[in-house]
Amino acid sequence: MTETTTLEQPPTPRYSLTAILLHWLLGLALVGLFIMGSFMADLPISPLRLKLFNWHKWAGICVLTLSVLRLLWRLTHRPPALPADIQAHMPAWQRFAHHGAQYAMYALFFIVPLVGWAYSSAAGFPVVVFGILPLPDFVAADKELAELIEPWHEITADALAALVVLHIAAALKHQWFDKHALLQRMLPSKTH
Ligand code: HEM
Ligand code: HEM
Incomplete structure (x- = not known):
């Protein structure tokens, strides 16, 4: 390939380095x-269970904080549009699923x-990040409310997991079967 043809080729539209780092980290x-x-x-009541619950809550709050930064970044930096040839070959339902799944995630x-x-708040366990930073209770302690909320953390986490499985399957299908190279947009390059 000559230098002239390389220069004539439009650069592949990519996500910014910040978006890429946040995507893989989160x-x-x-x-x-x-x-x-x-x-x-699923663990029985034990010191290990208590320790893991605390770590899970701290890590979850850190992820929530980073997700706020990620959303702010996403709202102020437009993601690259899908390449025109992909858009032309994507049926409407697939474009809808692509964007819909990202909004839902x-x-x-x-x-x-x-x-x-x-x-955690309803069950009467305050969240103390890293054991030093107490967060305000999200709702007042209330046993009945806690029982009502408990299944929803699992249901919503399962829904996210299902979307992530679909998302990864779709990304790999585009990559390996359709040869669309969408993955390149989410990987750092020398031009970043
Ligand atoms: C950020 C993403 C998070 C994900 C993906 C996540 C995921 C999960 C999953 C899959 C379970 C197991 C559910 C079950 O089988 O009953 C769980 C349990 C739990 N999570 Fe999270 N979690 C997250 C954030 C948080 C945060 C921020 C808190 C609290 C501050 C939290 C508190 C808990 C508690 C207390 C349990 C135990 C629930 C029970 O005893 O049934 N999680 N989490
Ligand atoms: C093997 C794992 C993964 C692969 C191969 C992958 C691949 C990709 C690719 C190629 C894109 C860009 C799509 C486009 O060009 O429009 C993307 C975007 C995205 N991915 Fe993943 N992904 C993976 C894991 C995950 C996980 C675990 C999550 C969430 C927990 C996730 C959430 C997202 C979101 C929300 C976007 C949209 C980014 C934005 O517009 O801000 N991905 N992913």
């Missing part, structure tokens, strides 16, 4: 929190930890 953290939550909830990035926080 993606990993959310998968970790899901696995940790499922593991600890963003909503759940807030709903899941906020419901977890509300459950």
